Amino acid sequence: MAAAGKVTTATLKERKAGGERIAALTAYDHLFATLLDQAGVDVILVGDSVATVMQGRDTTVPVTMDQMVYHCELVSRGCSRALVVGDLPFMSYQVSISDALRNAGRLLKEGHVEAVKLEGGQDFAPTVEKLVSAGIPVMGHVGLTPQSINQFGTYKTRGTEKDEQDRLVEDALALEQAGAFAIVLEKVPAELGKRMAESTSVPIIGIGSGPHTDGQILVTPDMLGMFTRFKPRFVRRYRELANDIGGAIRDYCQDVRDRAFPSQDESY
Numbered sequence: 001m002a003a004a005g006k007v008t009t010a011t012l013k014e015r016k017a018g019g020e021r022i023a024a025l026t027a028y029d030h031l032f033a034t035l036l037d038q039a040g041v042d043v044i045l046v047g048d049s050v051a052t053v054m055q056g057r058d059t060t061v062p063v064t065m066d067q068m069v070y071h072c073e074l075v076s077r078g079c080s081r082a083l084v085v086g087d088l089p090f091m092s093y094q095v096s097i098s099d100a101l102r103n104a105g106r107l108l109k110e111g112h113v114e115a116v117k118l119e120g121g122q123d124f125a126p127t128v129e130k131l132v133s134a135g136i137p138v139m140g141h142v143g144l145t146p147q148s149i150n151q152f153g154t155y156k157t158r159g160t161e162k163d164e165q166d167r168l169v170e171d172a173l174a175l176e177q178a179g180a181f182a183i184v185l186e187k188v189p190a191e192l193g194k195r196m197a198e199s200t201s202v203p204i205i206g207i208g209s210g211p212h213t214d215g216q217i218l219v220t221p222d223m224l225g226m227f228t229r230f231k232p233r234f235v236r237r238y239r240e241l242a243n244d245i246g247g248a249i250r251d252y253c254q255d256v257r258d259r260a261f262p263s264q265d266e267s268y
């Protein structure tokens, strides 16, 4: 039984039913996981964005299963309240349902997350159904799906045409039907975000999908202003930590060179 205040997949569905918004962020290590958990984030995603924001890669494609297991274990050990979700990396679930089961199982058994996320719509409904029936909660992810960057060729807004909008609604309904407990909706017009949230009974967690979705998720180093290589329009920077960190490091270097650090009080 979950501790009082612990966020579970059931909590998220209740939030949607009660019209209460869900606040989600990403984490990749124990230090940040603890800070996010203590600050009251509802869902902490160990995103495959670890590849771009932490590993310095150009896309999320290269991150491996072993690396995701490692990051999931660090994060889940830092959380007691938030629901921790681990991303299934590219090619860990696309080849076969048995791959998906084995790899999702690893994220739960070795990474100690409580749920997994995978990208894709109707085509992946049978995979979601199988995972859910094996006791693995699944969060879907539709709209812009960064693992398919080589297929899309660009990170532009999805669902701008009627055909694609209808298909995305069908995708969400197929995932819901298959048993997904929530769906991330990335970079679609706000009106489509609204339509998707109104069409489903599971929470739609938006990123770059406007204000009407049931919750929001951002990549933590983006919203803290730590990752500055580029800034999508949908990111709000709540701090400019890259500047603060750079300033602190420069001050430290100066103090060391000026023999101003350490002081008597900082010495034994």
Ligand code: KIV
Binding pocket: 026, 045, 046, 047, 048, 049, 050, 087, 141, 184, 207, 217, 218, 219
């Ligand atoms: O990997 C990630 O950080 C994600 C979010 C952008 C939702 O999938």
